[in-house]
Amino acid sequence: MAQERPKEVRSEFLYFALRNRKLRVGLGILVFFLLFAIIGPFLTEYDPNTYAGPSAQPPSSEFWFGTTTFGQDVYSQFAHGLRSTFIVGLIGGGIGTLVGVVIGLLAGYRGGMVDEILNMLTNIVLIIPTLSVLIIIAAYLAVRGILTESVFIGLTAWPWAARAIRAQTFSLRTREFVDLARMSGRSSLRIVFTEIAPNMMSYLFLVFILQFGGAILNAATLDFIGLGPTRGMSLGLMMNNAVLWAALQLGMWWWLIPPGAAIAAIVGALYVMNVGLDEVFNPKLREM
Amino acid sequence: MSLQVENLTVYYRTLRGDVQALENATFTIADGEIMGLAGESGCGKTTLGHSLIYLKPPMRFIEGRVTLDNEELPIWDMERMNEFRFKKISIIPQYAMNAMNPTRKIGKMTAEILESRKVSYKATLPELKRRLDLVELSHDVLNMYPIELSGGMKQRMVMVLSTLLNPSLLIADEITSALDVSTQKAVAEMLVGFRDRGFVKSLMVITHDISILYQIADSIMIMYAGQLAEKASTQVIIHNPRHPYTKMLIGSLPKVGVKHSKQRLAGIPGKPPLLLNPPVGCRFRERCPVAFDKCFDVPPFIEIEPGHFVACWKEFESNA
Amino acid sequence: MLKLDGVSKVYRVGTFGGKELHAVSNVSFEVPDGEVVSLIGESGSGKTTIGRMILRLTPITSGTISFNGVDISTLQGEALKDYYRQVQGVFQDPFSSYNPIFKADRIFRIVREEFFPGMKDQEWNGKLEDSLKAVGLNPAHVLNKFPHQLSGGQLQRFLIARALLLDIQFLVADEIISMLDASTRIDVLNLLADLKESRGLSILFITHDLSLGYYISEHAVILYRGCVVEMGSTDRLYNTPLHPYTRMLMAAVPRLDKKWEKVEVELRGKQSQITTGCVYYDRCPEAERSADCLTHRPPLVQVEDDHFVACSRYME
Ligand SMILES: Nc1ncnc2c1ncn2[C@@H]1O[C@H](COP(=O)(O)OP(=O)(O)OP(=O)(O)O)[C@@H](O)[C@H]1O
Numbered sequence: 001m002a003q004e005r006p007k008e009v010r011s012e013f014l015y016f017a018l019r020n021r022k023l024r025v026g027l028g029i030l031v032f033f034l035l036f037a038i039i040g041p042f043l044t045e046y047d048p049n050t051y052a053g054p055s056a057q058p059p060s061s062e063f064w065f066g067t068t069t070f071g072q073d074v075y076s077q078f079a080h081g082l083r084s085t086f087i088v089g090l091i092g093g094g095i096g097t098l099v100g101v102v103i104g105l106l107a108g109y110r111g112g113m114v115d116e117i118l119n120m121l122t123n124i125v126l127i128i129p130t131l132s133v134l135i136i137i138a139a140y141l142a143v144r145g146i147l148t149e150s151v152f153i154g155l156t157a158w159p160w161a162a163r164a165i166r167a168q169t170f171s172l173r174t175r176e177f178v179d180l181a182r183m184s185g186r187s188s189l190r191i192v193f194t195e196i197a198p199n200m201m202s203y204l205f206l207v208f209i210l211q212f213g214g215a216i217l218n219a220a221t222l223d224f225i226g227l228g229p230t231r232g233m234s235l236g237l238m239m240n241n242a243v244l245w246a247a248l249q250l251g252m253w254w255w256l257i258p259p260g261a262a263i264a265a266i267v268g269a270l271y272v273m274n275v276g277l278d279e280v281f282n283p284k285l286r287e288m
Numbered sequence: 289m290s291l292q293v294e295n296l297t298v299y300y301r302t303l304r305g306d307v308q309a310l311e312n313a314t315f316t317i318a319d320g321e322i323m324g325l326a327g328e329s330g331c332g333k334t335t336l337g338h339s340l341i342y343l344k345p346p347m348r349f350i351e352g353r354v355t356l357d358n359e360e361l362p363i364w365d366m367e368r369m370n371e372f373r374f375k376k377i378s379i380i381p382q383y384a385m386n387a388m389n390p391t392r393k394i395g396k397m398t399a400e401i402l403e404s405r406k407v408s409y410k411a412t413l414p415e416l417k418r419r420l421d422l423v424e425l426s427h428d429v430l431n432m433y434p435i436e437l438s439g440g441m442k443q444r445m446v447m448v449l450s451t452l453l454n455p456s457l458l459i460a461d462e463i464t465s466a467l468d469v470s471t472q473k474a475v476a477e478m479l480v481g482f483r484d485r486g487f488v489k490s491l492m493v494i495t496h497d498i499s500i501l502y503q504i505a506d507s508i509m510i511m512y513a514g515q516l517a518e519k520a521s522t523q524v525i526i527h528n529p530r531h532p533y534t535k536m537l538i539g540s541l542p543k544v545g546v547k548h549s550k551q552r553l554a555g556i557p558g559k560p561p562l563l564l565n566p567p568v569g570c571r572f573r574e575r576c577p578v579a580f581d582k583c584f585d586v587p588p589f590i591e592i593e594p595g596h597f598v599a600c601w602k603e604f605e606s607n608a
Numbered sequence: 609m610l611k612l613d614g615v616s617k618v619y620r621v622g623t624f625g626g627k628e629l630h631a632v633s634n635v636s637f638e639v640p641d642g643e644v645v646s647l648i649g650e651s652g653s654g655k656t657t658i659g660r661m662i663l664r665l666t667p668i669t670s671g672t673i674s675f676n677g678v679d680i681s682t683l684q685g686e687a688l689k690d691y692y693r694q695v696q697g698v699f700q701d702p703f704s705s706y707n708p709i710f711k712a713d714r715i716f717r718i719v720r721e722e723f724f725p726g727m728k729d730q731e732w733n734g735k736l737e738d739s740l741k742a743v744g745l746n747p748a749h750v751l752n753k754f755p756h757q758l759s760g761g762q763l764q765r766f767l768i769a770r771a772l773l774l775d776i777q778f779l780v781a782d783e784i785i786s787m788l789d790a791s792t793r794i795d796v797l798n799l800l801a802d803l804k805e806s807r808g809l810s811i812l813f814i815t816h817d818l819s820l821g822y823y824i825s826e827h828a829v830i831l832y833r834g835c836v837v838e839m840g841s842t843d844r845l846y847n848t849p850l851h852p853y854t855r856m857l858m859a860a861v862p863r864l865d866k867k868w869e870k871v872e873v874e875l876r877g878k879q880s881q882i883t884t885g886c887v888y889y890d891r892c893p894e895a896e897r898s899a900d901c902l903t904h905r906p907p908l909v910q911v912e913d914d915h916f917v918a919c920s921r922y923m924e
Pocket residue numbers: 300301302307309327328329330331332333334335336346382496563756757758759760761762789
């Protein structure tokens with residue numbers, strides 16, 4: 001009875017998480033797309049980049065989502081694109097968040113020299129023209145995979161996250177519960193991760209959402225200028241192509257809407273989840 | 289009658305059941321009256337204050353009727369209360385000092401609050417400045433951020449802000465407890481000044497510091513574990529209390545000029561009951577030195593002398 | 609024994625840290641073993657800053673603080689942890705002392721993890737129950753709740769219970785009862801006094817209320833704008849306060865036996881900054897102020913046994 005039993009805490013957390021409608025809806029959408037990304041590509045025999053049939057066909061039983069101006073199967077593009085988009089978003093966004101969070105927390109909590117050095121690093125990464133570096137690197141790598149692309153994106157996207165988290169940490173570290181932890185002999189590192197970080201949980205998740213969205217868009221740009229994975233396909237690339245070949249003006253809505261709607265739905269679901277998580281993390285917001 | 293509360297019952301919903309934080313409260317505050325509300329920590333003072341103005345989940349309205357200046361307050365309806373909040377009834381919440389938005393300058397914050405009530409900041413500014421003078425704050429505070437103000441300054445600022453539209457009733461929740469003695473005195477006297485000048489008609493001053501109420505309040509109401517125990521004029525409560533709890537409470541106050549090593553003051557033995565599942569009847573029963581079998585029923589809150597209300601069976605018996 | 613020797617704290621404030629704020633100036637006093645010393649002063653007088661320096665939460669600008677003869681600014685790592693085993697603090701604002709997203713009793717778990725990692729559940733629960741009972745809490749009422757579900761008084765007593773879990777010798781109690789209600793105030797005061805008696809605990813009792821200081825301690829230090837203006841036995845301070853500031857503090861204490869006198873409390877004066885002369889000059893009501901008041905800062909001089917004051921009127 002005396003101390004907080006972790007199991008109980010977790011189950012209470014789960015209780016609120018499962019009861020939260022926003023979280024359930026967001027998670028539902030996300031899981032749907034995730035499953036689609038995993039299973040979808042197996043349901044089609046067409047390669048996303050080869051010419052599978054007549055050009056500019058509307059959806060039919062043969063070509064579920066229709067075909068592009070060049071006769072590529074939109075469904076196949078979509079399914080493969082969704083998969084790589086998820087990979088880029090999760091890995092690229094994940095790395096960007098992780099690096100930003102660690103650097104922001106350390107700089108904000110330690111202050112002084114540590115802060116100055118990390119701040120300098122942040123500024124350097126911030127001003128390096130990301131695209132030119134990527135172009136140079138791309139030129140050296142003959143075969144580029146989706147993983148390499150994700151790592152690149154993540155490693156260049158963290159600075160703003162670090163900035164924002166540093167500011168948050170700064171204001172949290174003067175709170176008395178941090179003093180109390182210090183008087184309990186907790187090491188600084190532990191205080192940062194067990195006292196300060198949990199207070200920013202929903203904020204950290206928001207950072208991840210933004211990083212996720214940013215990574216998808218960055219990947220689209222890279223893919224578009226041909227620096228993406230060799231022979232890759234992504235939702236961003238699909239949209240870029242559709243816009244480039246005037247799909248909308250030609251009435252080829254089936255080319256433009258699936259990738260656009262999917263990106264919007266995924267990012268939207270993440271946002272809704274964030275609001276829901278806020279309610280779960282913050283005991284004061286929990287609906288009784 | 290400025291404020292009239294009848295049978296007000298408010299609970300908190302929790303996973304483990306309802307916390308019965310306010311049970312059947314019936315009392316009035318007259319025009320011009322400064323009523324002190326005192327009682328042990330957790331007895332429901334804040335709950336009572338809040339329920340009159342911000343009754344929101346996990347708070348749950350059970351029953352009751354509240355009228356202010358002969359108009360019924362729809363306290364169970366957060367939306368409809370907007371009409372009354374700030375204009376007719378205003379609150380300085382407990383820990384309001386720390387609740388000010390740190391990123392807004394005081395002036396901007398004031399403007400936002402006023403405009404949310406559809407009152408022009410420009411038109412109010414002269415009056416605002418006049419009142420800042422009254423509480424000895426320089427006009428520069430409007431250009432400052434909350435962190436730049438000391439506790440006493442913030443508290444005075446919140447006081448000015450919450451009474452800017454001359455509400456009928458101001459609920460001040462523990463506004464002096466974080467202040468030092470000299471500022472406490474100044475702020476408490478300013479509250480009286482606000483009443484005297486008609487900025488507010490009546491006041492409900494919530495505090496655990498009865499000695500401050502003795503200095504400024506006209507009447508004092510004592511609560512125990514969610515029930516009203518006694519209400520009477522300040523003199524009567526301090527010098528001639530009738531409820532056993534009030535007697536013990538007054539007796540436990542730190543007295544000036546007493547030293548622990550020479551005379552050890554006694555608190556009230558025992559602890560207040562858990563409000564999740566409070567004892568039946570008088571909730572003070574378990575700690576009451578004079579309790580008897582009748583106390584298993586809830587004692588009504590009865591006027592035993594003009595203006596003196598008590599809820600205690602023993603008292604009724606000896607009066608009968 | 610805890611000893612402060614010429615301790616000062618200067619904060620850099622203003623846009624580029626261009627201005628200096630002397631929060632604590634040249635403060636010396638000691639807290640002997642097993643004694644309660646009150647540190648009394650208005651808001652902003654530097655009480656918390658002194659407490660935080662003792663607790664190693666704020667670095668000292670100059671001077672030394674030593675505990676049992678050891679300069680505490682040298683402590684690092686295990687030695688610092690050992691210091692915290694003996695010296696703990698409880699703060700004024702119970703609400704910000706808790707991490708709002710965790711249950712309140714997490715503060716106990718942290719103590720357990722850091723200081724008693726090997727202890728068995730049963731032994732720990734007994735220990736925890738004892739210290740909760742010692743501070744007048746019913747464990748069933750208060751455990752397993754979030755901070756916002758508990759009242760300020762309950763949270764504050766939690767913090768004292770936390771300190772009691774350790775084998776402390778010295779407690780910094782920073783305004784711990786200002787947010788407590790009347791009946792528990794006395795209980796907590798008595799609790800502190802009892803801990804002093806039974807455990808030989810030394811306490812630095814920070815308060816703004818002279819009468820509380822009188823109740824619990826034999827010695828007191830009166831602080832104004834970071835300077836000690838009067839100090840000595842509480843009997844002397846209470847019965848014959850000499851500094852005009854001490855007298856004003858006395859008059860402002862709300863009491864049940866008489867109403868406040870109509871003395872104006874000059875609030876604006878609190879804001880101004882005096883660089884030379886007596887720190888209390890601009891608020892001092894003493895009619896026969898000498899010219900010295902404005903030009904020389906009066907040092908702390910002994911006026912009688914166990915009674916020191918810093919006011920030009922008491923200098924030979
Ligand atoms: N959000 C909540 N959920 C559940 N119970 C609550 C909540 N807020 C308050 N309570 C309980 O309701 C009771 C009354 O609380 P309230 O805050 O009104 O007391 P109070 O008299 O204002 O105390 P204090 O003097 O410490 O401010 C307490 O027992 C408290 O534990």
